[in-house]
Amino acid sequence: MEMTETSANELINGFLGSAQIFASAVSQILEQRTWREASGGQLGVTHLKVLKLAGCPLPPTVGEVAAFLRVSNAAASKAVDKLAELRLLERSTDAQDRRSVRLTLTEPGRRVLEAYDSAVRRGLSEVFRSFAPGEIRQAMGFLDRLAVDIVRRAPHEEFCGQCGIYFREECLFRKQLRRRCVYLRQQEDIPRRAAVRGGPAGGAD
Secondary structure (H helix, E strand, O other): OOOOHHHHHHHHHHHHHHHHHHHHHHHHHHHHHHHHHHOOOOOOHHHHHHHHHHOOOOOOOHHHHHHHHOOOHHHHHHHHHHHHHOOOEEEEEEOOEEEEEEEEEOHHHHHHHHHHHHHHHHHHHHHHOOOOHHHHHHHHHHHHHHHHHHHHOOOOOOOOOOHHHOOOOOOHHHHHHOOOOHHHHHHHHOOOOHHHHOOOOOOOO
16 A cells, blocks of 8 residues: 555654654663763763774774764864773784874773673663563664665765674674775775784874
């Protein structure tokens, strides 16, 4: 049955409203509030993302943090300075490229992240008790399909879903659309460390 224009508009508006409410609940309750509690109210969500990125297998430079978050190097440096001041991460010179300074988690930084991740898992475990595992997986697949279709229809838009800090092993858009976000492009255009690629490494601070 074909929808009328009015019905289609109502469906679109309803979807946008539901999507906004869901995203706000995840952001404000699961992310912002839980992170404030885990960090003692000292840090914002940007700091959380920097710490998660610093916990990845290849420690980032400040320039890579800026590309990942799509902020200026100055803004990224400010967030890094705050985390370093609190001893949650530290700067270290890349052994393969003395010009490159990389950011790594300290043990206190790792403990703060673990406290946050545990709190999020506990909160979602309570929520998920109301749903069957199949329903959750179906919802995940539905959200992924919607995200891919939305990004597919914006061929020239640079978009990063920040997959790497949300427990996704593969970038959804790279896999299905063969796209590289601005962060992945920077990562692939900069030669990797010798330990990763077997050649000379470089990076932007």
